[in-house]
Structures are given as structure tokens and as C-alpha cells.
Amino acid sequence: MMRTRPLKVALLGCGNVGSEVARIMTTHADDLAARIGAPLELAGVAVRRPSRVREGVDPALITTDATALVKRGDIDVVVEVIGGIEPARTLIATAFEHGASVVSANKALIAQDGPALHAAAGRQGRDLYYEAAVAGAIPLLRPLRESLAGDHVNRVVGIVNGTTNFILDKMDTTGAGYQEALDEATALGYAEADPTADVEGFDAAAKAAILAGIAFHTRVRLDDVYREGMTEVTAADFASAREMACTIKLLAICERAADGGSVTARVHPAMIPRSHPLASVREAYNAVFVESEAAGQLMFYGPGAGGAPTASAVLGDLVAVCRNRLGEATGPGESAYSMLPVSPMGDVVTRYHISLDVADKPGVLAQVATVFAEHGVSIDTVRQQSRQDEGDRACQASLVVVTHRASDAALTGTVEALRTLDTVRGVASMMRVEGE
């Protein structure tokens, strides 16, 4: 049964993602209408630079006045693909006030202001959907929010940033250093001119906050997410990883504590075994591993960015929101009833791989082992290797220690204490080991 009055869609932003959304709305108009039960009408497209040619978008729809567009009053759904905090936040709030539902791809905004925006949507009986904000085209938020609504999620571990995965994959497969791999990523368009948001983990941290909130039905603010970038990962780290049959990935890890009373969320580079499903995620692909009580281990894999893949997620949300409007219903809103506290990084239980430059003389290993013992950190393996550096008068050795599981605070304390030992010339590297 097809309704003939179209549902009106306002598009905010017409870059890579927005232009794909507009294109698919035109080329697949019949399919979308059949799936929704009413045709869609692109009612307006707000852009910053109206002079830029946008193939396939009727020039009469282009406006620079986004505020006027969302205030028109006849808009059923606002699709926000501008990104950033402002003006996106104000525009979305205004859209709700004027009766529209909202589909957004804005991870930074949702991570920062999700609760307030959900509340605004709820007050008006409207929907706020944002599948595209995390892991691009991969259906992830809807499965977590709906498919696993009867399950108890204990852990979400994901590669949620394609730029950094591309760089780390290059370093792994070619032996390149960080800068060389970054240069290649930039040349190929996988990294932006200023790659800070990606390589310092800000992008992944926003996604971790969103994932943890949905997975654990609790509020996780961006500030709650421990964040460590991957700019200091070296070719030597990859060599160490290889010796352990591991590779290195930048992971977003959201965990429920063993006692169930708190959660943690963190982003950092980590060694994972090559046999782990996430280890084989190549190039700029994303993948997210979910562990839940009843379902066990699930993995979701696909392209995490790009115009068309992100548009796929946006349009899936658009269809859902439009169906809801026609049925005068709303989809699931924010679910934060668990109200679990978010523990600091020090409480996280993990393993460390530590590489030390030490003096090559008797008793060093005993000294080092004592420091670990004093901090309650149990050693899994230790490997000692003599070497005579050029131009170095003293004999040196390297000592590679892999620990058993311990609190991050204990591990950090151990490393700090090791640095104070006379026989320890330096801590060459330390990296967490995950996925076992």
C-alpha cells in the first residue's frame, strides 16, 4: 500500500557522503519508495560553497541557509552529514523542534552530546539514528542495539579507524616505518592532510564511547575513554610482534569488568595474535568483534569509511526513520538504564610486552624480575639477547618481557620502577597485548 504524499528529506552537507546520499535517492527512488511505503522527496540541500558543481543534484535545491531549511516545518527527516560539533548540533536541535527526525553520521557530536540529542528527539517523539557514525557501512549499532537486545554484551573490540589500519597494515606487510606508511596513506587518499584525528586516536575514541554506551546500556562520555595514538609504533615493534606470532592494530576496546559493576573504554595500539580474526583485517577495512554471554563471539566486517559505504548506512537509517514516521512510531532511543560507572585505565586488566635495553652483566634479570614481583605482576616469558652496539663501550643486552594479566596501574608502576634501575639503560618499547 503506497502513500502518494512524499516524505520530505533535508540534506545538510553535500560532500563525499552527502552527494552519494542524493545520488542514491535519485537512482534508487523506486526501491526506496517500495521499502518505505511512500516516495522520498529531496526538499533541500544545505552547503557551504554553493558554487561547487554537484552532479545529479538539482541546483534549485541548493541553499547556504541550513537553519532556514531545517526550520521550514514541512521536513520529515533531516540527514546531517556535515560533521563536527557546530553548527551540526544546533541544526539537529532545531530540526527536532520543528518536528523532523534526524539521521546523522556525526561520531564526534554523538559521542559528545548523544544523551542531550536523544532527549531532544524523545521530547518531540522523533527519532535520532546514527549507524554511519561508527564503522561506516558495517551494520553494527543496529545489531548491538536490537539484535543483541536480549543478550548481555561483555566486550566489544574493534578496528574502527581505516586510516590507521591502512598505515599499520603497510608497516606490517612491507616493514616500513610509521612516517613512510603515513606518506603512502596520504598519497592514496586514506589519510587527510592533517591526520591528527586518526593517528592520535581521537576518531576511534569517539566511536569507542558510542559503542560502549550502546553495548552496556550506560553513558560513556568521550572523556571517559582512555586514548593513546599510534604515531610511536615502530618497525622494531612489528619485529617484536612477529616473534610472538602477533601483529599490531589500533584497537577500540570496551569491556565490562569481571564483577559486572563497571565498564571501561580505551583506544591504543596493541599486539594481537595473528590467529585472531581481527589480525587479518587488511588495508582500510574495519571490523568489530563482539563477545556476549549467550551469542558468544560475533564479528562484523566491512568498509569503515568512504562516500558510498557511509551513504549505505545513512540510507538504511533513513528508510527505518521514514517507516517509523509512517507508522507513527519511534525506534529505540537512548538506553542508559544500567548507569554503570566507567573505571579509569588503571583498573583495566591486560598484558604488557616490554622491551628493555639493559647492561649485559650477571644479576640484571634477577633485578628486573624483582621489580615485576614487587608490583604483583607475573611474568609469562622473558627473552634475553646480548648485543654489542657500534661505538658503545659497555656491553648491552635487550630483555623482552611479556607479562601475564595484571591491572594497567600495576604494569605502568612496574615500567616506572624499571626506569629507575641503574642496570636498565632504557625502555625501548612497551605495548599492551590483547586478544587471548
Place this chain on the structure above:
Amino acid sequence: MMRTRPLKVALLGCGNVGSEVARIMTTHADDLAARIGAPLELAGVAVRRPSRVREGVDPALITTDATALVKRGDIDVVVEVIGGIEPARTLIATAFEHGASVVSANKALIAQDGPALHAAAGRQGRDLYYEAAVAGAIPLLRPLRESLAGDHVNRVVGIVNGTTNFILDKMDTTGAGYQEALDEATALGYAEADPTADVEGFDAAAKAAILAGIAFHTRVRLDDVYREGMTEVTAADFASAREMACTIKLLAICERAADGGSVTARVHPAMIPRSHPLASVREAYNAVFVESEAAGQLMFYGPGAGGAPTASAVLGDLVAVCRNRLGEATGPGESAYSMLPVSPMGDVVTRYHISLDVADKPGVLAQVATVFAEHGVSIDTVRQQSRQDEGDRACQASLVVVTHRASDAALTGTVEALRTLDTVRGVASMMRVEGE
């Protein structure tokens, strides 16, 4: 805002899956109530053998009269985990007539009678959900139906039967033959005493029909699915696969024809490259690969069977259906507006790996190549190997041909014609090659 009147759930079947559903409804009652917005009440459990002890299920709820249970009139949701066509079909129809929504895990029934059951649900304004019917715990139908609702799916390729994947994985990793691997699967509980439904591909075919219907918004009947079991896969086939850097999987493949005007659905063993994401799916795990126009390549991975994983999918549906009831809404029903014809297997375009026993004399390859050419099948590679079988007077050779893509009809015709050649002693094996 919590409603205090509970939503009443009738459970039909209390085996592996049903008992887990009942258990989780009790142990996670508070979580489920918070996520739904109202508490759940297990109103009755219909079983065949009431004497069997069911831990954690109140004996007062047990009944053998499933019909009376679904006719009570106060049941909000019926959860059907009996399996098989009857009495499940009649019970579900009766449930709709009496105002209940239905969550089912019954692949055979949905594949056979999905359209009629959807219509019955629609007449009453009720929901029919069945995420658990395909690939167990893996969120798959909801992502296909909702997350990809704005996209255009071109192909779904999946390992959707855990028993056969376990057997094939064993054959691959240990070199075992089919019977030996089946015996191990049976001993470990991965295969049933009568494994026919699994090893002959009936189970996977039902899932393929459901997947194709949802992916292509069209009706695909069980009879439309080409089906070939995996009982004739040999250790020699695995050896051949290995030489091509392939492994062998039982695949369910649903494809849209290149011109978009028809679809196909099929289940058969196939060689796939070891580099393909599906190649690394081990033991009894399931995984489904989805290719769509905008999203590109997605993969969903997880446990495809088992009591708790299947219960996870059932409970996710239960939460969704209950939310719909509270909101006086219904979820998306059947979407078959595309009404695409389903083409026969002969129209499928694929590749073949053919192993021939031939006479070792000049001119054989020319003869064989001519047969391929006459059927319009182009050869990719050919490998010839002389051998002197014990006790065999004539010199023999084996000829392994891998074709380029051609219609299955042309490939089948080629093999039939090869069998008639004097110089071809036999067709040792033929297998489709997928995933490139």
C-alpha cells in the same frame, strides 16, 4: 517509563533452545524489562514430554496442550522453537488469530510458508520475526532487512551450516575422508544421528531461500534453490583444492543476475581461495558475506547453532516484538515487491574444476580442449600428469582443467560430452570454483 502489566510470552518447545530462552528470561528479567519498557512473564511452556526435568522452569507452566496455550487470548508473544512444519505451522497461524505476535527459529517452515505466515501476521497487525532461523546467533536478517534497506544487495554467499563446515574443516586440516570426519562430528555432537538434512544441504537450502527472499525483495521458494550435498567430497578433492591455494566449503549462494532481471539461489560444495574471508571460517562457525552496491563487501561471523547462541537471536527478536506491541506498531513485514523470477541452475555463471582420468597418449589434450571449445567454455588452466596405476595395463594420465566463467548449463554439457570420449576413462571429480 516502565509499564507494570507484564507482556505474556508462550514458549512452544523446551529443548536446547527453548530451555535457554526460559533461563535467560528468568536470570536477565530486569535487563529485558528495562530494554522493553515492561516486564516479561513466561505464561506457559508447551512440550511433548512433560516428564523430562527442565531446570529453572516452573513445573506449573508446563503443558502438553500447545493449541490451548496459543488460544488463551492473553498471550502477547508466542516463541516457537519446536522446528519442523507441523504442528508449528498451525500453532503459529492460531497464535496470530488470537492476537499474538510470533518469534520463530524455524527455517524449514519459514522457507516453505513464509509468505502465507507473513500475510497472516499482517492481517492481524502482528509481527513475525525469525532472526534465529538463519545462522543462529549472527545478526543477519535484521541487518539485511533494515541496515541495508537503503542499499542494493547483489550477492549473499554464506557458510550457513555448522555441521558440514565442521566436517569439511576436519577434512581440510587432517586429511581425513568424509566418513571419518562425519564420525568425529557425530561423536562430538556436531552432527545428528541422521545427518541427512545437514550433509545433503537441505538445511542450508532452506536458509538460502530465506536469505535470497530478504536480500532481493522477492519470493524464493525452497524448490527454487538448487541443492547439492557434500557427501561426495573426497580427500583427493581437498588435495586438488590445495594445489590451487583453495579450500572447500559448502556454500549457500544467492545472486542477482548481471542484468538485474532475475536471481538465483543454490547450495553446493565449492572451492574458494584461501585468501577469501570465508576460507578461514573454522569448525562449526557460520559466516555470511554480503556484497551490495553502496556498502561494498560486508561479512558477518559467529556461532551458527547451539542452544544459547540461538536463544540470543530469539530474545533479540522477542525484545523487538515486545517494543512494537507497547508502541502499537509493527516491524517491517515481508518485502517481495521486486517480484524477480528465479532462474534455474543452468543460468548460473560460475567456474569449474574438473579432474579427468585419461589415456596417456598424444592428442588427448587436443580432443578434450575441443570439447570445451564446442560448448563455448574457455579454459583457464590445464595440468597433465602421467601415472602408472598398479595392475593397470594401459598408461593413464590425469588431466585437471580449471575453466573461466561460463553458464552452469554449458559446463554440465561439457562434462557430459567428455564422458563420451574414448580417451576419457572417467571424470574423477568436478567442483565449482567460487569467490573470485
